[in-house]
Amino acid sequence: MKKYIFTAGILSSLLTLLIFSSCSDILDVNAYSKITNEGIEDSDKGADMWVMGAYNGLSRMYVYDEFPRSIELDNDYVTGPSWAFGELGAGNFQGATNQSDAVWKLSYDLINRTNEAIYHIEKMGNVTEAARNNCLGELYFLQAYGYFLLVRAYGEVPIFEMSINQGNDPNQPRQPIPVVYAHIIDLLKNAKEMIYKNTSSSYKEGRVSAGAAASLLAKVYATIASAAMPSGTVYVKGGVPFSMNGSVKVFTQPQTLTIEKQQVAGYETFDYLAYYTLARDIAKDIVVSKLYGDHELIPYSILWKKAGRTSKEHFFALQTKSGDDYYGALFSRAYVGQIVNGYVPNGGGLSHGLRDHWYKLFENQDLRITEGVMHRFVRQSDISWNGGGYYPNTDEWKLKARGLDPANNKVADPVAPFNDGRDYRSGTGEQYLAYTTKYTDVTDRSLTRTDAMMPLLRYADVVLIYAEASNEVDGLNNDALNALNAVRTRSNATPRWFGSSEDGGIESKEAFRSAVLEERAMEFALESDRRWDLIRWGIYLGVMNGIGTVDEINTIKMREAKHLLYPIPQDEMLTNQAITENNPGWK
Amino acid sequence: MSKTLNFNQKCSGYLERCTCINFLKKITVMVLVFLGSFTFIQARGISGTELINNQTIPITGKVTDVNNEPMIGVTVIVKNTNTGTVTDMNGNFSLNVTSSDDVISISYLGYKTEEFPVNNSRTFSITLQEDEKLLEEVVVIGYGSMKKRDLSGSVAQVKADEILSGNPAASINQALQGRVAGAMVNQNDGAPGAGISMQIRGTNSFSSNSQPLYIVDGIPFEVPTTPRSAENTDGSLEASANALSFINPHDIASIEVLKDASATAIYGSRGANGVVLITTKSGEKGKPRIEFTSNVSSSTIRKQVPVLDGYHYALYRNEQQDNALLYDSSPFTQYVYPSPGTWRFDTSNGEVLSAKYNPSPEDFLSPGWREGIDENGGTWKQWVEGTNWQDQIFQTGYSQEYNMLISSATDRGNYTFSGNYTSQDGIIKGTGFERYTLRSNTSQNISKNITVGLNLSYTNSTTDFAKGNSLDYSILRSALLYPSTIYYGDFSQSDELLWLSANPRTYVISTKNELSSVNIFASAFASIRLNDNLVFRQNLGLSNFENQRSTYSNRDTGEGAIDKVNGKGGLSDNRQSHTVTESMLTYNRIFGKIHNLNAVAAVTYEHRVNSAESMTATQFPTDLTENYDMGLALVPGSLVSSKFESKLFSMLGRVNYVLNDKYIFTASFRRDGSSKFSSENRYANFASGALAWRLSEEAFIKNLNLFDNLKLRLSYGQTGNQAIPDYQTMYTMRVANYPLGGSEHSGFVSDHAFNTSLKWETTDQYNAGIDFGFYNNRLGFVIDYYYKKTNDLLQNVKTPQSTGYISQIINSGYVTNEGLELTANLVPVQNKLFNWRIDANLSFNRNRIGGLLADQFSSRLWYKADNVFIQRNGLPIGAIYGYVEDGFYDNEAEVRADPTYASANANVVKSMIGEIKYKEGLHVIGDTNPDYIFGVTNNFEWNKFNFGFFVQGVMGNDIFNGNLMNVTLFNTTNIPVAVYDYRWTPETKDIAKWPKATNQAKRTWLISDRYVEDGSYIRLKNINIGYTFDNPKFLKGIRSINLNASAGNLFTLTDYSWYDPDVNAFGNDPARRGVDVYSYPTSKTFSFGLKVQF
Secondary structure, eight states, X not given: XXXXXXXXXXXXXXXXXXXXXXXXXXXXXXXTTOEEGGGSOSSHHHHHHHHHHHHHXXXXXXXXXXXXXXXXXXXXXXXXXXXXXXXXXXXXXXXXXXXXXXXXXXXXXXXXXXXXXXXXXXXXXXXXXXXXXXXXXXXXHHHHHHHHHHHHHHSSBOOOSSOGGGTOOSOOOOBOHHHHHHHHHHHXXXXXXXXXXXXXXXXXXXXXXXXXXXXXXXXXXXXXXXXXXXXXXXXXXXXXXXXXXTTEEEEOOOEEEEEEOOOOXXXXXXXXXXXXXXXXXXXXXXXXXXTTOOOOOOOHHHHTSGGGOSTTTOSEEEOOOTTOTTTSBSHHHHHHOOOBTTBBOTTSOOXXXXXXXXXXXXXXXOHHHHTTEEOEEOBHXXXXXXXXXXXXXXXXXXXXXXXXXXXXXXXXXXXXXXXXXXXXXXXXXXXXXXXXXXXXXXXXXXXSSBOOOEEEEOHHHHHHHHHHHHHHHHOSOHHHHHHHHHHHHHTTOOOOOBSOGGGTOBOSHHHHHHHHHHHHHHHTTTTTOHHHHHHHTTOHHHHHHHTOSBOTTOOBOOOOGGXXXXXXXXXXXXXXXXXXXXXXXXO | OGGGGOTTOBOSGGGTTOBHHHHXXXXXXXXXXXXXXXXXXXXXXXXXXXXXXXXXXXXXXXXXXXXXXXXXXXXXEETTSSOEEEOXXXXXXXXXXXXXXXXXXXXXXXXXXXXXXXXXOOEEEEEOOBOOOGGGOEEEETTEEEEGGGOOSXXXXXXXXXXXXXXXXXXXXXXTTTTSTTEXXXXXXXXXXXXXXXXXXXXXXXXXXXXXXXXXXXXXXXXXOOOOOTTOOSOOOOOOBOGGGGSOGGGEEEEEEEOSHHHHGXXXXXXXXXXXXXXXXXXXXXEEEEEEEEEEEEEEESOOOOBOOHHHHHHHHHHHXXXXXXXXXXXXXXXXXXXXOEEEEEEETTEEEEEEEEOOGGXXXXXXXXXXXXXXXXXXXXXXXXXXXXXXXXXXXXXXXXXXXXXXXXXXXXEEEEEEEEEEEOXXXXXXXXXXXXXXXXXXXXXXXXXXXXXXXXEEEEEEOOSOSOSSSOHHHHHHHSOTTSOTTXXXXXXXXXXXXXXXXXXXXXXXXEEEEEEEEEEEEEEEEOSSSEEEEEEEEEEEEEEEEXXXXXXXXXXXXXXXXXXXXXXXXXXXXXXXXXXXXXXXXXETTTEEEEEEEEEEEEEEEXXXXXXXXXXXXXXXXXXXXXXXXXXXXXXXXXXXXXXXXXXXEEEEEEETTTEEEEEEEEEEEEXXXXXXXXXXXXXXXXXXXXXXXXXXXXXXXXXXXXXXXXXXXXXXXXOXXXXXXXXXXXXXXXXXXXXXEXXXXXXXXXXXXXXOEXXXXXXXXXXXXXXXXXXXXXXXXXXXEEESOEEEEEOOGGGTOSEEEXXXXXXXXXXXXXXXXXXXXXXXXXXXXXXXXXXXXEEEEXXXXXXXXXXXXXXXXXXXXXXXXXXXXXXXXXXXXXXXXXXXXXXXXXXXXXXXXXXXXXXXTTOEEEOSSOEEXXXXXOXXXXXXXXXXXXXXXXXXXXXXXXXXXXXXXXXXXXXXXXXXXXXXXXXXXXXXXXXXXXXXXXXXXXXXXXXXXXXBGGGEEEOXXXXXXXXXXXXXXXXXXXXXXXXXXXXXXXXXXXXXXXXOOSSOSSOOTTTTOGGGOSEESXXXXXXXXXXXXXXXXX
């Protein structure tokens, strides 16, 4: 018996001894499929990976269609069926699916990614100086882009100097608008000097260049300036969209509305002229002096083609990958439709378009409608009757598409592309809008997710900012006019000129600013820009309510003061202890 | 940070080349080899001594019970030797003893053991007395077993045979529903093989797992999560499988539920949610026991949710249009269902290409062909008939089960072999569960002092899920929402309604969502009796799980729509390997007759490795090969794989001391280390203590002659919870690439808001209990009161979205649970002919949150259902938060009276008529915790008949009926009849419960008390009747045949409006209990069973 006890004693002490002496960290585990922050190498390549992770925040914005929906649907010229526009597009910002929340959530996601990346890159010791500057500059730019979206949408917003993973308090209060702008301007001032110009051999297409940072800064200055301007007049084309002739809708011509601008709340302390001067100067450095790289207005023929996707015009754009579940673009389906076997299948999109009034802003020969608008489209529902749709619903196009004169007599054969034996129809319903062609040049249009590119900032924008700022600071002048006309003539539009308004000329500073604003609406249609122009100019309510209650296809355009700012998401209100009140009018 | 990564750190000294991971495995093997050789020597020694004894005295005898019936299989052994036998069919035995001084010992389970000296007798006639003292029953407790009378903690024991007889259940936890006071068992839904959640004494925590720890034959049984179907990329809900379905319920001998901390503290870091000990059958001495059981059953839907038929649906759609014109200023064009019906002809160049009949509502009252003549005189025909889609997806499911068990034991050891085949068809077409299990439990006494054994089980199961528990595409959603005006044979409109759902019939026929699982669970032990008091035992448990979920949605479904997706396939696998080693010393001794000491000390180590991978693909050239060849797909989806590991190292000890058979003291201690925490917070200690006083042994109680048993129990202990995901204390990254010019560039982003200071969640539990037994224990009560406080809650707290993170796991706040449990058993009638036994239990639990810095919310239920469950100090876990409704705006004046609309546009005001009025602000609108739960079992035996029924109930809980969130009254979806009858119209405004119908999607639905329903129910869970033939004359060689018939879920009393109140879509998530969202309905079953013993 003693033998057993002895043996057991030896056994247990052996066990104990081995367990406790040999392996002090018996509980350490392998992270296997998890990458830890230390796994990212301290090198130019490692720094780049952090930056790519931040850029990925842009992919996240667009992956589930939350963008551009959340920043595009609420303006005067866009429209679509009620299932798509019944919420945010109808002014219901706190609707069932909280479509506006994406701006908050995903902008802050982007900001947090940049903060994490900045923190880690700053700790790295083996990164070459140029690469390090470029990486940090890009991160500053992306962060500024996020805050710029936020401050325009929500007004006062929290600022995160660092991520909560670096010990920051998760409950951050809202900061006054000037404080937010000071942060944005600070970031961009650094970024424009740190990021590679697109002329540098180290610059890579698809990433932002110094020109983008400088241009965003110009746009920020112009935004502050126009919002801070205490009063002024803006002319906008719009008004009541249709009249009823019995049960037939008759579309109207856009009327010129004269709108007295409001100063945007929170911008009172800015000297608007000083900011327009800043905007003009930096825009001039980019456009005239070419201090920030090689940028130009590229020909319209390649502007929306894959060949045109370079930093010359598109210096900041969402990069996508054809067919990819995550990196493939979903927005293109709503805007230009998926095309399978020559038609748009049910559920295949082609739903979001521009209103008839927008189409009527253009001259007939303007490439932005001759090429830029889809005149022929076939949907699956047209297949059974061998039909198709055409736009616009005018006598001119009726003749082209159907060979019919205004009295519906057959006078000719349909012309290409309508001469394929299909029976083309048009109408006043939600199936017949001005659909853009901007996003059609993709690798495979039959896919749900394409490699369409979403422009986030392009050279034409800073050219028009230059025109706008120059006019505000110096009054009517040729530099401004030339800038405006550079954008117009690129698309085959007639140049504007100074002269009496009765002859069609521009006779005042107000008329010029309105012309620039209108040009922006035409040029940047469905590039998520229009709402923010209306807001920064303080004319949003005037323009929207000028339409009346609804547009041609019953999308509600009526708005109230509460619509000037988005509601802060309920989630934030419930979780952030430092924010107690939502924007006016929102729960 | 780097410290947590040095898994490959070399051990010092002579073991230099081994990694720490391999190290303990080696130790265990060493120990086993050592014991093996030791044993061998011992065994040889014993056989040597036996040879010397050649002198024998034959004796014979007969054993009968008090009724003079012969007793079969009674063990007769010669005391202190290895010689023994069992009685035969007639109760006779014969045996050789070596000397007249020998003593024979006669024992039989449930009877008092008798001993007789041989002396000069050569024949014996023995009558065994039943052991009246039920208290002598042995219960299994952690790391040992104990006489029930010596228990100081709160432990409930359930004999598997008792709850399974006449109550076929595919898993043991399912059968436990309503059987144990303090244990709340919920099915996730009614699908065959569906998940079951069990909560013991309330919810301790809101984000970590609140399931009890399951221990099978001493080894923790942890099941990996069901792999998600690969197409489920957004992490939404889906059907999961029941962990314990891997164990054949017929293999189970008993289940012990450890409830108070005195019992659970020995499981330290994982004991906080209670512990369920499952002991599988081992052979019993006697003739080999051969048992065959079989069961066939049919199940049908318990209740349909009536939705509008074709006629009413058409009327409803037309009313939507009328109201849109009347209230929403929407121009009127044409009725969806014009009266009379109209033909639409599509012509091109004078030729009619196609025709379509728009039926009138009345057309659905008389289904049949409708004829139309086009402008060219051509005749067209179309069949018009409405469809009840629920009829199309539901079926009568047939199930069968076969089970074979062979077991026996001798002095040298015992064995059990069993096999089980179960096949269940669900009540939704295409769903079902199929399982094969094999088990072998063997142990061998290779010497007087050494026993080795191995329990091995293999399970292989296949579950066919219906897509349910989901607010997007799912079969039930489709069956409830799909327009009833579409003829089920007509597929022409399927495509147009794809946004809504696939045709339900197509769905059940064409989608595949299959889970196949394999589990191998082995536990081996060697125990060595070091001396009369001391036993050393080494356990080694190895288990492996393999799961594969295989999904395919073909071209007819929404997910795999033709032209757009062209078939979507997915394959996802996961696996878990789990290694447990335990070295344990047990000391047992009685000193001076009054001191009874039992002590145990052990060291345990566990290592778990999980890995998973999944793939998806779309654009298949054909649906024929489904997802069997993923390579055929033109567009591969993302590839996902992962691997995790975690470790747990513990030391533990327990002392149980009984003084004078009256005073019982228990103390236990465990020190646990877990790899889930950072090195500073890895270890924690858990201790417990308990006192019990057996008053019934005191003279002053004995003299009352009232109590057969009276025991007071008091206990306190600490337990922990570490059930958080792995690596939460590490700064981990996930891939976040970015495509530049169409090609992806590597990128990373921080994957969560991490927390290095995480530590254990600790529960302090106090328990006071009293056990009574009266009238020869024919009436018994067990009453327990407990109070638990769980501190440092590990919780996944929602962070403000502005942080860029969704949530962070932190230790904060506390939860208290306070409750009362009553268990009663009563034998009202007990005689030779008739027996009646009642077992009842009732439990109350009160749960409260405290110590939170601010209100918190559980994760979203699904898209559009955020912040449904609030976590606020003073409220229970499971409080529902939302708006309170205040009737409807019946007219313009009422709308204007609301300040929101006082100055609104006239059109807006008009459109608000018939809409819901919400009261200002958010309120607590429900609580999913029941006030009490209960179960009552009645069993009757009369002659050879047995009859029993079991009633179970849950009272006072709310259910969040998420199904209603798709009842929006503004689109093409069908609605329940109950909604239609109470929709708002000027005529029904006084009784209206739902707003007006309209086709304008302007209405905003808020989370309100509308979705909160009373989930109380009382259910006749099972009723059964059986008859037993003992030693039937008509079949030789059969010991007994039992025939039984039973019905399940025959009758339910509830106000809940949907399929079934026993629903819990979020399974194990304690923060989101009591949610119903297109959950698989519970069925009503009828079964017939057979049990033959040879």
